[in-house]
Amino acid sequence: GQQVMQIPQYQHVQEGEDFTTYCNSSTTLSNIQWYKQRPGGHPVFLIQLVKSGEVKKQKRLTFQFGEAKKNSSLHITATQTTDVGTYFCAGGTGNQFYFGTGTSLTVIP
């Protein structure tokens, strides 16, 4: 069945360091979405990528969609304590979204 793997599962960084999480799908995706879930909260949509090789930026966050539309990454530059949470990718195919296992980010002040 459809699988979306995400690494790493956990990441601890010093405030100001960069952070990257990677997402890989076993099959070609129609699109990929990224969500952030704060501790104790619910996932909140960050962005959607649709085109092969697409790159989008939101302030310190950079999102990439691979050429083969099977992988994606989220990079945060100069992390802040407000970046704490779990980041999920969700691969869209047909009418369903397959979520990665998430990367839990801890930022040490």
Place this chain on the structure above:
Amino acid sequence: DGGITQSPKYLFRKEGQNVTLSCEQNLNHDAMYWYRQDPGQGLRLIYYSQIVNDFQKGDIAEGYSVSREKKESFPLTVTSAQKNPTAFYLCASRVLAGGDTGELFFGEGSRLTVL
């Protein structure tokens, strides 16, 4: 304000009991989803519905049931057949126009604990 409302936020149940989790949205979204979240496992799809009176099984539908009698409502019943029901349950909805794109809007979740 438009959004998705889940209730109850916390629920305790004894083994062998069925429980129903409520999910209501006033966003006029066509599609609604139920996900289960366990630590370290991400979100797994239980059921989804794209239109009233129709729904589809997700990856882990066994032991769960749903109904979609109204566009706004998509309740989930956790039956006694579900072997390990203790989890965080998330309801989501989205607009269907545009194919399989469109962000998911999540409710605040319901945390079920089986005693």
